Amino acid sequence: xxxxxxxxxxxxxxxxxxxxxxxxxxxxxxxxxxxxxxxxxxxxxxxxxxxxxxxxxxxxxxxxxxxxxxxxxxxxxxx
Amino acid sequence: xxxxxxxxxxxxxxxxxxxxxxxxxxxxxxxxxxxxxxxxxxxxxxxxxxxxxxxxxxxxxxxxxxxxxxxxxxxxxxxxxxxxxxxxxxxxxxxxxxxxxxxxxxxxxxxxxxxxxxxxxxxxxxxxxxxxxxxxxxxxxxxxxxxxxx
Numbered sequence: 093x094x095x096x097x098x099x100x101x102x103x104x105x106x107x108x109x110x111x112x113x114x115x116x117x118x119x120x121x122x123x124x125x126x127x128x129x130x131x132x133x134x135x136x137x138x139x140x141x142x143x144x145x146x147x148x149x150x151x152x153x154x155x156x157x158x159x160x161x162x163x164x165x166x167x168x169x170x171x
Numbered sequence: 172x173x174x175x176x177x178x179x180x181x182x183x184x185x186x187x188x189x190x191x192x193x194x195x196x197x198x199x200x201x202x203x204x205x206x207x208x209x210x211x212x213x214x215x216x217x218x219x220x221x222x223x224x225x226x227x228x229x230x231x232x233x234x235x236x237x238x239x240x241x242x243x244x245x246x247x248x249x250x251x252x253x254x255x256x257x258x259x260x261x262x263x264x265x266x267x268x269x270x271x272x273x274x275x276x277x278x279x280x281x282x283x284x285x286x287x288x289x290x291x292x293x294x295x296x297x298x299x300x301x302x303x304x305x306x307x308x309x310x311x312x313x314x315x316x317x318x319x320x321x
Contacts, residue, residue: 099220100292101303147225163222167305169286169293 094121094156097163102141106132113162118143118154121162140167172238172246174230176221178253183263190247190265197244201274202265203282209257210297217255218294218301226290233284241277243268248281252291280317287314 093112103109106129115121126133135141144163145154156162183204191200207217221227234246245267255261264281268274287310294301 097222099222100294104303144222144225147222147228163225165222165290166292166303168288168290169304169306169310 093158094160094162096121096125097161099163100166102132102135102164102166105135115156117156118145118150118152118162121156136164141165172231172234173248174227174234174246175249176223176227176230176252177249178251180259181249181251181263183260186247186249186263187265190245190267194244194267196269197267198269199271199274200265200267201271201278202263203278204260205262205282207255207257207259207261210295213297213299214257214295215298216257216296217261218296219250219252219255219261220292220294221250221252222290229288229290230285233281233289236284237266237277237281240280241266241268241273242270243273243277246277246281248285250285250289250291283310283314283317286310 093114096111096113098106098109113121113124115124122133122136125136142165143150144165145156146161187202208214230248230250234248237243237246243266247265249263251259251261262285264278266274266277266281268277287306293304295304
């Protein structure tokens with residue numbers, strides 16, 4: 093079980109900000125989310141949405157463990 | 172160097188006083204305070220979301236970048252998270268250097284990076300409901316100008 097965190101407009105769209113998802117890699121995790129909520133799956137794959145695994149940005153595929161934290165980060169806006 | 176995220180309002184003047192204390196070799200302290208705007212009534216509140224453990228690390232890295240780039244002695248950054256009402260301070264940046272040019276430039280650099288590259292998500296609440304704010308093209312080009320200069 094990986095812990096999935098959503099931020100910003102992604103959490104509003106999904107209606108949740110934290111959830112456990114059973115997946116051993118990022119592509120499986122995306123597929124499971126897409127299966128449950130295709131609109132959210134599409135939003136998570138949109139350009140400008142970054143992914144952090146255990147608080148480090150990853151591009152492409154990543155292996156996940158039962159303690160992994162996967163965060164989906166829409167475009168950021170500070171200050 | 173201090174980087175703080177807080178969900179409580181802060182008084183910028185008190186932060187300047189703290190930052191300036193006991194500095195015998197500092198010739199210049201530059202500060203920037205960002206305030207929440209009412210946008211003529213269009214914005215009743217801002218909501219700023221951070222990712223604890225990720226956002227603070229990213230800001231500390233931005234600050235390390237400024238320390239490496241400019242002849243600085245110290246940096247102090249305080250950033251609000253949570254619900255912020257118009258007139259309240261959102262961000263405070265102070266830089267200390269031996270001379271003013273480095274202090275000014277580093278403060279400008281830090282704000283450009285915070286505006287476009289710090290991991291925050293900003294929602295504006297107004298009469299027409301909430302909307303998420305994403306960085307403007309201007310915010311991006313402001314940060315990119317530091318990529319070109321030496």
